[in-house]
Amino acid sequence: MQKTALTPLMKQYFDTRAKYPDIVLFFRLGDFYEMFDDQAREISALLGLTLTARNGMPMCGIPYHAANNYIVRLLNAGKKIGICEQTSTVMDKNTKLFERKVIRVITPGTLMEDTLLDANQSNYLVSVMSLPAGWAMACVEVSTGEFWINQNDKDISLTNLAAALAAVNPSEIIADKDTLLQLKTKIVLPANLTLTEQPAFDGNYTLPENWPALSAWGSKRSALACALLIMRYLNVTEPSFKRVLVPSYRELKNCLQIDENAVASLELVKSQEGNRKGSLWALLDKTKTAVGSRKLKEWILHPLMDPADIAVRQNAVEGFVNNQSALADLSALLENISDIERIMTRTATGTASPRDMSGLRNSLLSVDPIARWFEQYGHVSPYLAASFKEHLPVLRDMARVLYDAISENPPLKISDGHVIRQGYNAGLDELRLLKANSNKCMEDICAREREKTGITTLKVGYTSVFGYYFEVTKSHIAKVPYNYVRKQTLVNAERFITEELKQLEDKILNAEQKIIRLESSLFDEVRKTLAAQINHLKAFAQIVAELDVYMSLALDAMKGNWTKPEVNNGTELYYENGRHPLVEDTLPAGSFVPNNLDIGSQQIQIMLITGPNMGGKSVFLKQTAIITILAQMGSFVPASAARLGVVDKIMTRIGAHDALGRGNSTFMVEMNETSHILASMTPRSLILLDEVGRGTSTFDGISIAWGIVEYLYKPHGGPKVLFATHYFELVDLENKYARVRNYHVEAKEYQDASGESKLAFLYQILPGAADRSYGIHVAEIAGLPAACTLRAKKVLKDLEAKKGSKISAKEQDMVKDLFSSPIVEEIKLADTDQLTPMAALQLICEWKKRINE
Template identity: 45%
Template structure:
């Protein structure tokens, strides 16, 4: 997880750097960790009383691997790795107890039997022997009774109704001793029992239940003793998890060309040739276009990002956020160089979603999120705003987005902000707000096609190329061509007889369309002013022309 303490962040970076530079050592540590089970989960099951024999054996086997692992960690000098080694507890008491009490490969549940190791408990061993040697005992008993009674045809048999019994034929009944108890008379003989035989029968028949009962009791005792070491096991599991993460971050740094960032208490974020790690993995390192980012509260507080749809604005903002998170969690980052002024929170207003259960529209959700950002952002916050105001009418949306940008600019905290928008009017904020800087993602038009260069350049974009994106998305050609006609007329400021912006003719009537921020009257006056050459005018001529333009504007407004 990301940290806010510079010292702790540096220690993590030290550990990642040391492991990244030691390929052989890193691979050996990975191999040793593969045999270690999830000790924290196992410890939780043990202390809650839900662990089975396999859980205890897995915990014991994992603890047995810690000795060699600790020896290997002695080779490392970074404080984060040393801290891991110091927190590892081998717990020989647990290893010894489980090793003596439980078999190496216990069944899935204790009730299946066979969990407790032979030799651990004398009574259990006796019961098991009784169960396993029942046939031998019966054979010995039968032989001894034949010898004692002189009845050579005497047999000891078993059925589910009577259990074990002695069967004697009629011709031998006179030799039956007085201690035999008659149970059943047959046509050809008699069936008897003896106290000794019934006692043994009771032992044999009850041995299974007794074994299960005793094993459950013994296993519970072992589990309870192991549970008393829960604190040490949990600390060990957390240390192992930290080591696992450090190794994974080192592997990522070495495999994906990541660099060690500099994290300090300054408020500047400076990234050279930053990359989005997930997108880069999808498209390939050579295909991804890296971009710089420099944002700080004194002169570049708000980066106003414009450019076509699909040019890379949202990816760029997410990329910056990911680099900040990676840097503060102790990871190396996908960039040529990065300096990160500590960030306490990353606020985002990205995407579109509604909450139907609460009766909130997409725009209401957007406004709630924006309000939350404005109330809680601090000087150390990083704010990502993507298309604020797009969920309502153009004028309302521009007004809200403009006001939000001004609010952030005038805030005493001056939070670092990336502000992506298709409202190109917002780029005028840079004219009156010194800490707002315009950037756009460059495109190239070639043979009627739009090529996305994915490169961030200084300055404002002039177009969004939304119709081109619609074409790429598969809109019918007739829809695309019609959209181009309408766009040309809207951009030309042509008005109909009612003073409304004229749409392309011949498609089922003319409807008023949503206009830009500035009216056609204002655009015409602007064109008239551009034609004037004040260098050849006298003051009186200039005043007369200005007065004429004012009167013209008043008439057209009426």
């Protein structure tokens, strides 16, 4: 349609769309949100809506009261939505239209509404900025007010950024064009993650009034810039956020860092299918509150590093384990707690609903019972008891305000009325009484006037023209007081009004609007009163969340017969009868085969684990990582005993997955991930490697695996390494290096009644190398056709018969000879600082010649 042919309404629509070119515009007309033209075509197809037309313009619409259902679907499709509402009640004389404006832009990272959010999930918006050799980021959860920044000036590969993003799992990332390109090429991002391009930071460090001064940020200016970019983005979607959000600097090095591969392969918060069900978080989560569930997830992804802090959490969990009455009493109290964090953010931004206030009131009515609980069981968590006592007076005041002000069962919207409790405000009570008893009020005033004037025939009436009036017959005209004002003369009577009657009329006729305005005003006063105490209320939410997590972990410990681990600053990881909690949960009770671990001491730094597939190698690797995470987050662990030195990083290379979308093969992904591990490891790291090198030819794979083990090995200290492999050639490394030990998964071969050879997995990790891989047996178990496995056995027999031949012997010895060659020692001893370029080139040529010979 040509612009000149647009109706005033369509011009208003397209003018609004022009201001927000990247959003789906929900344009309010009556009881519907409408979309027009190309956007109508796109959205009708996406949502399955009927496409109609208005004056030849394609259009589709959705009922405003059902908008949230459609908004969720659009957000999942990567769309952003602008809510355009009528903002005036006065029609423009020229256009004959009411003013309409976009009052809210909804994006995946800026949700606040409970109807659009998962109560158990945090919903993060992240701003990222690339630096010459690193990055900066800001992370905000607008529904709870959580806001922090971080900066890393020495992470050119973005590996630590990838780990940080994996732990946060943002819904939306905003960044400039160049940064987004780096993220896409260097980091595997979730497929459903929304990436929003924004202009690069312009260098304007004008800070909001409630933020710390610029001088307080020191060398973290880039991270501060990311925070400002977030605030500028939020100012478009919801300007009131600036009153709530104040960033703090979070040092990620104070937490155990779990790389993105470990988060995924260990199924910490999502199963391999991408669902919460089947994850460690879902297994552990026995919390009663939404704040508790989110806190548990945060602890899983950010375990602690300080043994003293860990001990505080452990002692609280132990306190509940040893006192089940404390657990039961508190559990009953927490069932009445609403999502305080999110309610308070909506309160501070002025968007909290009457139902929010009701939920907060009911939550705060638990304050005194919780105070009594602390009096009896404060020893379970002394520091939480002290914190609660500090905030208790303000919390009691807020509970009293909400109880006095908010009705028992308020409606969803203020405009529906009866939000404020009867008796809270005398003026409101009078208006409600007038509205409910208008006829009686008129009769009462009429009766008073009869008695006062002596006019026995005086009566009250109403017309749409004159309003309410007193009617006096002609015989009583002489008794009419001087303050009566004549409004109408009839044949046999006169009609009068008084100031009191006029005021009463005004109250009755305008009571509805006045009630709504007064209730809104009183409700806003309550919201502002609460917003002024937001720090106390958020502290209450955090106390509730931590108590809830302690109870949940105590229930896990009791159900699974877990033990309290000793966590110290040593380097050893030791546990007895350790189990993998997720695998154990899927098996019949008592059928999981536990295993022991002792690594990180002076005797063992690297465990080489050989044995057949399906024998339990991967489960053993994963359970070690999960036991470490549980211990450092303050939980009990699935073992009969455990002693663990603090780990700073858990890095894994488990399982094969391609990144074909980025042009990388399985082997390239494997090498990239292994390269990241070797570059990022520290003496306190825990490294889990499963079948590294299998994505290429056998000799290449063996050589790479051998080289990796040698690179990881340290005569003293060094990272703790669990290396599962099928390359039996690697077992010779035990003879070469004092702190490398061979282990194997136990399997037993036996003959069934028909004389067929069968394999039984015993799932035990025992010292010593495996002598066979049992690959053909595993293939039989997997269901390969008998003809296929019979042929495989014949080929294997022929190959084993050739082992003694000259060619096979050479092939078998090739790798061992390479890594025992004097050339390796010469390379180690070469003083590269003293070598000239020509001398170095001559050495390389000499080494190459000798290797070829």
